[in-house]
């Protein structure tokens with residue numbers, strides 16, 4: 001069975017979770033949120049969410065508390081860079097696994 | 099080898115010479131339109147290609163045939179050369195390729211025998227400039243002889259009927275300028291002087 | 297024009313550019329994006345006036361370049377609009393990148409290419425180097441020999457494009473057609489509406505059903521989020537080639553149907569004149585294929601059985617048709633107004649390639665003529681054929697490289 005079955009005649013795709021593949025496999029360090037510092041958690045209401053806004057893979061939830069989908073988080077570290085209160089630390093995968 | 103190659107069915111070819119702004123292209127187009135209106139299956143008209151500037155010598159061409167025209171190359175041996183400005187006759191290229199049986203039609207006050215052009219083609223002259231001045235056929239203060247000269251063309255060639263030329267003019271111009279142009283065409287037609295050479 | 301309002305003649309005196317604009321109008325194009333360039337400019341002027349007068353319900357998008365013109369056509373086509381543009385020479389070259397994008401996205405954009413030489417040096421007159429240099433972009437290319445064929449092929453182009461989901465370039469000679477008046481039968485709007493149904497996009501960019509187009513596509517196929525195996529880059533390009541090959545059928549069937557409706561058949565991808573019993577074939581493209589008929593008539597009068605093959609469709613290249621048409625010929629003389637520098641005339645290589653593997657003894661000889669508006673007369677074509685023929689008969693013909701008809 002070839003690729004004809006997909007029915008597309010050009011480079012077409014529908015936006016959806018995992019459309020770009022399992023990008024979680026790209027990760028060599030993971031973002032870890034310190035909830036004690038994270039603004040929405042501290043105030044217990046929706047606020048800030050800059051990490052949600054800037055995440056290029058759209059894997060950060062806009063919830064209290066903020067959650068990151070590790071299956072697709074590629075570990076780019078942008079969330080850690082933009083967090084105004086430095087609540088996110090990038091932790092090497094090997095360390096966090098042990 | 100050129101002449102023997104042409105069959106009798108080759109189109110009738112008219113080359114127009116004028117100066118940029120004198121309307122040689124419009125005249126070429128009007129003649130083709132009149133031929134088309136007259137039911138001839140083939141009629142084409144084109145400007146000389148490239149840059150055109152006011153006052154600079156320009157040419158245009160009309161091809162007429164009962165059959166659709168296949169030729170797209172430039173005219174080499176015209177059957178008729180129409181000159182809108184007699185000063186252009188200084189350039190030998192203007193009558194280039196015009197052979198016996200052909201017609202040279204010139205806007206000039208001179209009669210054919212005093213034109214000083216040597217060749218074995220017939221010559222017709224008309225003072226379209228004087229006619230247009232008298233009638234007031236002008237655009238932006240300049241005398242425009244291109245339509246008037248169509249009268250001289252109709253006079254020497256039976257290919258395109260005067261009535262069809264007039265109909266094209268009627269369709270193209272508003273009432274007032276159509277009247278002026280028609281008057282100029284008719285007067286030019288009547289006053290054209292002809293010298294036939296075998 | 298006043299003439300039109302007075303009397304709606306079916307046959308009108310039109311120059312090529314007006315014929316092209318009228319063709320687009322009759323096809324009820326919805327978006328026009330074009331940038332003026334000599335000798336295409338009157339097409340853009342005519343269409344902008346037609347839109348301005350409200351005779352055509354279309355968006356006329358003024359752009360700052362040809363690259364943008366094609367980008368606008370691409371986007372408009374993707375949201376379901378029938379689109380048209382026109383250009384020449386350097387404008388087409390500037391569009392080059394977008395031509396690839398449009399073909400790869402399989403968008404049925406129609407482009408009128410008013411053929412003009414390309415620099416350097418600067419030249420505004422006719423040859424075919426501009427469109428021939430775009431032959432590998434995945435566009436269908438059709439060539440017109442006269443203004444009737446410009447109008448007719450633009451109308452057919454939309455049917456073909458929207459059937460095959462391929463963009464179509466309708467090419468015609470700058471000046472010798474674009475600026476030359478000749479009689480053109482203009483079909484009625486009703487007749488064209490009957491021939492050309494409204495455009496149905498293969499896919500429509502729509503916020504309520506979001507889609508991605510032309511994301512980075514890797515070499516290999518991949519499973520998408522729903523677990524469906526999707527094309528890699530190569531599969532998508534394969535489909536483009538397959539569509540072009542298949543489009544030959546669509547071009548012929550649309551051309552036949554056009555003939556049934558309008559009385560002028562385009563059922564063949566070639567024009568064949570006097571090929572019956574011909575032993576010499578003159579092969580040419582565009583207006584030159586018309587002038588070549590006059591040359592063939594001259595040769596016939598001299599007892600040389602010549603005929604003319606006009607390449608109406610150049611992409612997809614009608615290999616099988618060329619082979620069939622050349623059956624029984626011993627010599628094909630190809631006149632090209634474009635060249636693949638370092639090799640030979642564009643149509644000449646294609647003709648030779650079509651014959652490959654057939655075991656034919658036929659000779660194919662190429663001439664380069666008419667570049668940058670150099671006039672090409674029928675008697676010159678006939679003379680070149682005669683020279684080639686006498687060299688062939690003496691076994692002295694060398695067709696390794698093309699012969700240039702110029703005064704170097």
Ligand code: SF4
Nearest residue numbers: 055073074076077079
């Ligand atoms: S910004 Fe980068 S590191 Fe942070 S959640 Fe998104 S993908 Fe992961």
Ligand code: SF4
Nearest residue numbers: 038039048049051083
């Ligand atoms: S950017 Fe920092 S503070 Fe803001 S929501 Fe994300 S983790 Fe919390």
